[in-house]
Amino acid sequence: MTNNNVIYKGFALYCSEKKPLGVISANGDRQAVCNTKTLPRRIKKYLITIEDHRFYEHGAIDLKGISRALYKNIKAGKVIQGGSTITQQLARNILKDNRKNVIRKFKEINLVFKLENKYSKDEILDLYFNTVFWGKNNYGLRTASLAYFSKEPASLNTTEQIALLTFLRGPNHYLSNKELFDKRHALLSRVLHKRNILSSKKFSKIKKKGIKIQNNTLEIFRNASVPYIANIIDENKRLITTTLNRDIQCELTRFIECSKYPTTIIGISNGQIIAEGSTNGSDYPFTFRSNVGSTLKPFVYAFLKESGIDSHDLFQTTTTNTIDWNIREVQEIDKEFLSLKEALFLSNNNVW
Numbered sequence: 001m002t003n004n005n006v007i008y009k010g011f012a013l014y015c016s017e018k019k020p021l022g023v024i025s026a027n028g029d030r031q032a033v034c035n036t037k038t039l040p041r042r043i044k045k046y047l048i049t050i051e052d053h054r055f056y057e058h059g060a061i062d063l064k065g066i067s068r069a070l071y072k073n074i075k076a077g078k079v080i081q082g083g084s085t086i087t088q089q090l091a092r093n094i095l096k097d098n099r100k101n102v103i104r105k106f107k108e109i110n111l112v113f114k115l116e117n118k119y120s121k122d123e124i125l126d127l128y129f130n131t132v133f134w135g136k137n138n139y140g141l142r143t144a145s146l147a148y149f150s151k152e153p154a155s156l157n158t159t160e161q162i163a164l165l166t167f168l169r170g171p172n173h174y175l176s177n178k179e180l181f182d183k184r185h186a187l188l189s190r191v192l193h194k195r196n197i198l199s200s201k202k203f204s205k206i207k208k209k210g211i212k213i214q215n216n217t218l219e220i221f222r223n224a225s226v227p228y229i230a231n232i233i234d235e236n237k238r239l240i241t242t243t244l245n246r247d248i249q250c251e252l253t254r255f256i257e258c259s260k261y262p263t264t265i266i267g268i269s270n271g272q273i274i275a276e277g278s279t280n281g282s283d284y285p286f287t288f289r290s291n292v293g294s295t296l297k298p299f300v301y302a303f304l305k306e307s308g309i310d311s312h313d314l315f316q317t318t319t320t321n322t323i324d325w326n327i328r329e330v331q332e333i334d335k336e337f338l339s340l341k342e343a344l345f346l347s348n349n350n351v352w
Contacts, residue, residue, distance in 0.1 A: 008226050009033075010130075011238045012146060013219075015246035016231070016274070020146040022219035024226065024240075030218050033238055034142035036126045038154045043141070043161045044125055049197050050165060050188055052086045055125075060087060060116040061109070087112050090128045093139075134164065135171025138218070147216050158198070159206050162188055163213065175213070185211065219253060224283035229273050243272040252277050301344050311341040315351040 008024045010033030015021040023032045048055045084092075091111040097104050115124060134144035141164065145153045149160050156164070166185045167174050174181040186207070193203040221229075232241040248267055252275040256263045259279070266285050267275035278284035305311065314337040327349045343351035 006226075008223050008233075008240065011240050012142065013221055013229075013244075014239065014241045015244050015249065016242065017246055018241060019246055020150055020216060020218065021242065021244060021246055021249065022221050023143065024223055025220045026223065028137075028220060029139050030137050030143050030147070030220060031130075031139040032142040032146060032218075033130050034140060034153055035236065035238060038152065038237075039126065039129055039141070040153055040156060040161065042158065043153070043156070043165070044129075045197060046161060046165055046188075046192060047086070047125075047128075049192055049195055051089070051168075052084075053195075055086055056121055058085065060113045061085065085112075086128055087115055087124055090124060090131060091115060093128075093131045093133055132168065133171060134167055135175050136217075138171075143218065147218055148213050150214055150216055158202060159209050159211055162192070162206070163211050181213075182211075219249070220282070222281050222283040224287050225276070228286050229276065243274060244276070245269075245274040248275040249277075251275075297344060297347065301340065304340060309340060312339045314339055315343065317348060317350050 009026055010031055011024045012020060012032040013022045013024065023030050025031060088108060091108045092098070094111065095104070095107060097107070115127075119127065129141040131140060133139055134141075134147075136147070138144050138147050141153050144164050144167070145151055145156055145160075148164070149156060151160070163181075163185055166181060166188055169184070174184060189198065189203060189206050192198040193200070198206070226233075226240065229242045229244055230240050231243050234240075245267075252265050252267060256265065256277050256279055262279040264278035264280070264285050265276065266273060276282065276285055280288070317333045317335060317338050329349055330347055333346065333348060338346065338348055338351050340351070342348075
């Protein structure tokens with residue numbers, strides 16, 4: 001049973017077929033938070049080796065790293081190496097400000113010192129993997145893993161882990177250029193092998209293995225939707241298995257996105273919601289209480305007739321529901337009861 005007061009921000013949603021479907025987000029970013037216990041140790045080691053091999057040795061700023069990068073860039077006559085630490089990259093992702101000016105850099109350095117003073121190195125790594133941008137509005141390792149491989153991070157193989165690290169330097173750039181992606185993936189694999197992080201056997205296997213990047217657009221759901229679509233909630237894994245049917249939900253979302261007018265749809269089968277959505281957000285069908293559109297009333301009428309209710313059966317015209325919802329009427333009715341037939345003719349809502 002769901003608790004309406006619980007905030008499920010960062011939870012991943014799976015469809016009824018137990019495949020990744022979306023995330024709970026309040027601000028529109030796709031960010032499924034990874035339980036720190038399920039973060040693969042290997043990908044942490046790979047990241048440190050590639051991006052900041054002195055991560056556990058330096059403080060907020062790696063002066064040696066900056067000096068080394070500056071020397072190599074001057075020697076090459078162009079920028080071939082950066083001096084940013086993992087903490088600096090984390091700070092940039094938190095600020096979400098890519099402007100190249102003094103004010104932005106000052107904010108970044110200030111935040112770096114705050115992060116290093118407040119968190120341990122391992123905590124900074126966890127924050128990094130839950131915050132970093134991975135292209136296409138995807139934030140965090142778990143989101144990227146679900147979007148590009150339909151897997152939880154713990155299930156990623158070595159080739160897939162390196163593939164995700166390949167995207168970090170320019171996610172949308174490498175996602176749109178397979179040739180450049182393959183070259184950088186091969187480069188990172190060689191670096192890891194050269195530094196004895198990858199065995200020769202594993203390195204050889206990676207070179208032979210192809211990489212298939214998927215394009216799963218994770219849908220964004222709001223917290224208020226959860227009580228209506230959740231089937232199983234695992235708070236430890238931050239995972240919600242829903243009643244939603246993946247194919248129907250995707251088609252419903254596509255239809256809403258293509259619609260010229262504000263659209264709200266709920267699909268129900270066997271008493272369960274199998275698809276839902278609205279131009280105004282996934283929670284709109286449940287939080288905005290409106291009368292059933294008059295277009296639907298003939299269908300409701302036909303259903304009631306088939307269920308054995310006669311068109312001359314009488315129903316009260318006063319509100320009898322127990323929820324906080326004042327049903328509006330187009331016209332005042334001076335009768336205490338209306339037959340089903342009269343209710344249809346007068347478009348009375350209370351009778352329905």
